[in-house]
Amino acid sequence: MDLKKIRLFLFDMDGTLYLGDRLFSFTRPLLDAIRQAGKTYLFMTNNSSKSVGDYVKKLERLGIPAAYDDFITSSQATADYLTANHPKVKFYVCGTRSFKEELSGAGVLVCDAYAEDIGGVVMGYDTELTYQKLDDVSRLLTLRDIPYIAANPDLVCPTEYGYVPDCGSVCGMIYNATGKRPHYIGKPRPEMPLAAVARIAKRDAGVCPDTTLVVGDRLYTDIACAVAAGIHSLLVLSGESTLSDVEKSEVKPELILRDCAELLEKIQ
Numbered sequence: 397m398d399l400k401k402i403r404l405f406l407f408d409m410d411g412t413l414y415l416g417d418r419l420f421s422f423t424r425p426l427l428d429a430i431r432q433a434g435k436t437y438l439f440m441t442n443n444s445s446k447s448v449g450d451y452v453k454k455l456e457r458l459g460i461p462a463a464y465d466d467f468i469t470s471s472q473a474t475a476d477y478l479t480a481n482h483p484k485v486k487f488y489v490c491g492t493r494s495f496k497e498e499l500s501g502a503g504v505l506v507c508d509a510y511a512e513d514i515g516g517v518v519m520g521y522d523t524e525l526t527y528q529k530l531d532d533v534s535r536l537l538t539l540r541d542i543p544y545i546a547a548n549p550d551l552v553c554p555t556e557y558g559y560v561p562d563c564g565s566v567c568g569m570i571y572n573a574t575g576k577r578p579h580y581i582g583k584p585r586p587e588m589p590l591a592a593v594a595r596i597a598k599r600d601a602g603v604c605p606d607t608t609l610v611v612g613d614r615l616y617t618d619i620a621c622a623v624a625a626g627i628h629s630l631l632v633l634s635g636e637s638t639l640s641d642v643e644k645s646e647v648k649p650e651l652i653l654r655d656c657a658e659l660l661e662k663i664q
């Protein structure tokens with residue numbers, strides 16, 4: 397892979413551009429250098445509990461100016477998938493208020509109470525989960541054979557004290573009750589990076605899978621989604637993964653660097 401030929405950079409955020417609430421010193425110079433070269437970067441996240449607006453605020457707080465169009469999220473990719481594959485279907489959505497707004501804003505028919513005309517179920521990372529929602533989803537999936545989609549497969553989400561259950565864990569509860577498993581959208585599935593390539597290729601004809609690079613710190617999500625999408629991959633060791641994880645992993649990145657400071661050196 398020739399890094400100088402890359403025109404679209406898809407960045408994982410935590411562990412790649414910052415750690416928790418600490419921005420890495422090289423992040424701003426790297427993002428500026430990509431823009432100055434006339435190239436594009438997007439922030440790519442599996443977290444379907446926050447809206448893009450929430451992420452814009454978080455990045456601005458850390459000192460990175462960001463706009464709505466700078467993101468590709470599992471919520472957006474889920475909306476794309478639903479409108480392309482199940483148009484005009486009314487979906488029961490088990491997710492946060494932000495998630496439901498994002499889907500309905502993209503044209504998905506969203507419903508959050510049990511009704512006879514519901515034609516599918518969507519799960520997000522629901523930090524506003526109630527037992528009523530679990531009951532509604534179980535009822536729908538038990539009584540009907542309908543499309544069942546989940547925004548992201550993560551079992552847990554990191555917090556300042558450890559972890560909390562994420563979308564994949566709640567889908568595990570639903571599986572125990574109904575025997576049904578969802579079609580997942582977020583990393584490690586290829587939908588998000590491919591949606592990003594399709595979106596940016598509309599304004600930069602030079603963007604295709606071969607000129608796109610996924611940069612992240614997790615092998616089983618970031619690197620796996622790049623491999624599944626046929627897109628170049630770069631693992632940085634500034635977050636979760638170590639070199640011994642790479643040796644043990646079946647998923648191998650094309651390139652490994654200490655952090656994005658090294659990426660900045662190589663693209664200049």
Ligand SMILES: [Mg+2]
Binds near residue numbers: 408409412612614
């Ligand atoms: Mg990460």
